[in-house]
């Protein structure tokens with residue numbers, strides 16, 4: 001069992017200690033890197049929460065004097081910010097760590113760190129300790145603020161650091177952040193999860209739910225909008241269970257003046273209320289799109305997953321939204337082949353995707369996670385069979401989307417331009433309100449702007465059109 005920090009004074013002491021380490025580490029780095037500052041390479045796996053965490057890690061490193069590089073071989077510090085949600089993501093991380101052996105041998109002062117959800121698991125830390133001596137630091141999701149101390153211990157004392165301490169009680173505000181994107185910003189509003197879905201490792205590696213105070217969030221978003229950000233995504237493992245009231249928070253963010261739009265992920269159907277739908281519809285800056293993972297169409301499987309809603313509850317919220325706005329857009333996550341799922345139950349999932357007509361689906365074959373309840377459920381469906389179901393479901397979803405997207409033909413949509421087109425460099429790409437990719441010809445000077453695009457063609461992954469009236 002890891003030590004749990006429960007006292008605010010512990011945290012204040014820790015932060016004071018870290019400022020001393022910052023000074024010591026800065027001096028040390030200046031001695032080691034005389035000609036130019038050291039470079040850090042940070043690679044995040046997994047979800048937006050990890051991308052947001054990486055921006056805070058970069059904030060700490062920038063304060064200490066690190067620069068950043070996208071080229072791993074050029075770096076003096078490599079950090080993999082890992083994901084534990086699926087087995088194959090973990091396997092990929094181990095593969096990447098293995099390949100770092102030669103780089104470590106060739107570079108005397110190279111520091112290698114593994115952090116994030118995967119690193120929070122004791123079994124992973126133990127495996128890295130015994131099998132991958134090239135790794136210098138393993139730290140979990142609660143201790144980013146101790147990076148100065150960890151790095152100092154590695155570089156000055158030449159010791160390996162393993163810190164999986166948990167802290168469920170404090171959210172550190174006002175941390176420096178180095179944001180990658182200049183157009184879209186992620187703003188965490190809550191951390192952790194209380195739901196314990198039986199397949200999910202998140203509550204074990206991210207702790208219980210903790211919400212940020214509304215005024216801290218408003219302050220951050222206001223500044224981001226002043227800095228020119230055009231899309232703000234409020235983040236949380238279960239964002240709509242935000243403890244100070246999520247609809248109220250959305251309304252307050254909507255009142256911030258400026259030309260920007262609001263998204264949020266990820267919502268749990270049990271907390272998706274009619275009030276939330278009304279808020280989305282009534283607030284002009286909130287995209288009329290809800291990502292609402294339903295996971296499975298069978299009530300028996302939903303119960304086995306401990307999802308705390310039935311598929312009828314799910315339909316209720318969809319019907320309410322579509323009753324108010326017929327083209328209200330939904331996307332979802334689906335797990336295929338949960339232990340004990342029958343083919344008939346899988347077909348119930350297919351029925352949901354045909355009925356709801358999601359604009360986007362994130363589909364996964366069930367991945368067994370050690371330490372979760374579902375790990376011990378009998379699972380007699382062969383992996384190949386699960387793969388077949390998944391492929392079938394993807395084909396059906398493609399047909400659904402092709403049909404769905406027809407509603408945009410000859411219509412004008414507002415697009416936030418994000419960059420160069422995916423398939424043609426003379427094109428630009430961006431997303432509409434419904435979070436669907438839109439591609440069109442246009443000048444690069446429009447990147448970061450909202451433009452109106454008339455849709456003239458659809459494919460099953462994107463809409464294509466022409467800019468009008470900009």
Ligand code: SF4
Pocket residue numbers: 193194195196197200201202203237238268
């Ligand atoms: S709501 Fe369920 S699936 Fe989502 S993070 Fe929490 S436990 Fe995992």
